[in-house]
Amino acid sequence: MNFEMFFYLLPLIGVASGALACLLGEAFIRQAEHKHVALPWIAAVFLALSGVALINVLQSQSIGDVHTLFAYDSTRAWLDVAIIISGLCGIVGLQHSLKRESYPGGEPYALMLLASVGAMIMVHAVDSIALFIGIELASLSIYALIGLRRKRLESGEGLLKYFILGAIFSAVYLYGSALLYGATGTTRFAHPAIEGRDALFAVGYGFMFIGLLFKVGVVPFHFWSPDAYTGAPLAVTGFMASIMKLGGFSAIGVLWISLLYTNHAEPLNIFELSSVTAAHVGGESQSTNAMIDKWSMAFIVLGILSVAIGNLSALGQTSVRRIMAFSSTAHAGYMLLALPVLSVYSVSLHHLWYYLIGYGIATSAVMSAVCLISGKEDADNLDVLAGQGRRHPFAGFAITLCLTSLAGVPLTMGFLGKYMIFANLVNDHHITIAIVGMLLAVVGAIYYFRMVINVWLPVDGGDGLRQPTSGLAYASISCALVCVLGLLLLPGL
16 A cells, blocks of 8 residues: 555544544443543544544545545545544543443443444445445444443334344345446446346446435435434434434445446546536436436435425424434435436536535534433433523533524525525426425424524523533534534535
């Protein structure tokens, strides 16, 4: 491996090294309370070092690959930034939850970092085997994190459902990748089908898409998410929602781009996600054109269904976890609406990456802030959280800023992201779809505002914090808030 390859893998190596350091530290630190002080700082230091390495990657503006397994460019670097910040927020939320419950072990911090490594592999993979390794590393780590509260029935139920369904759909993805290998003769993406194997090519891509759509919780593959989110600790809920969307949609985007490029009349660079704007993807293969048309329509239908079912289902919920589960389904729908190749046979995924990065950071930050104000039992009922923003203004401010952004309030990152997605639909004469999406976005804002109002209610008494908020929590959540605000200045990432 030459130095340039090592340089671009440094962020991933840094996070993986942090996971190993946490495992090593856990073995040598005997007292549980000391583990929940030292290990989060160890994890945060390695994440920060990885973030510094990413700054250098962003400044280099280089494009390339590592042994045709992983690709790097500026867009992927921004997705890595979102994963690292989500990891930071997840670590500090987990620290507060585990300290309150006097959890005896420190392995959850290593698992959270390993899940982050898996998501980063999913972002960079341009090979079906490399992508599968990333999917499984992230999934297996999150399975264990969901089941941390072993004595609670809801934790066991959520873990069982997610594990069984996750194993099934991982097998679906793997079978699709095997079919694609048979159709193209390679495990690498963006290769056309061998003559006479178009049907095998189409089925392989279809199975791979279905496996990934489950991972991001799109309708009708979303039934696991409310139970899995409810069973997990609060910090894991936010981390899981963020990491699996960042990794999953990155993989879906790369798979989609690779399908489009296999039909291109001229060679195109699959590596550069940021160069897809106005790439003409119509080609001579009628079967591939028909496949692109069908998947574009499927993305539109599944996107609208996800937005509608997610937002309407969240309206009647009183648990923050279940609200965020259905919210996650709705946001997956918005992201799907950014994918279709519409009337002019061109595609721009800039708005997908922008929306995905903003969603990931805001979701992890809001759940980490909720962790700071929840009681010893990790309670997330809206009645329990009522008035906590007045007692803990920093957490209340973080929750308010992130929820208003997720709701798409004007002058927030969420509003700008939704505007770009709907404007793209309008420009391609799909005005009805854009109008329906906007109306459903207004419906979705209702439950976000209900949460914000509840946090600031003037309620006397109630449960306050059971422990002081750590400096690490202030620093990590503040970093996320700066990014949520700063994304308003970077709509073209």
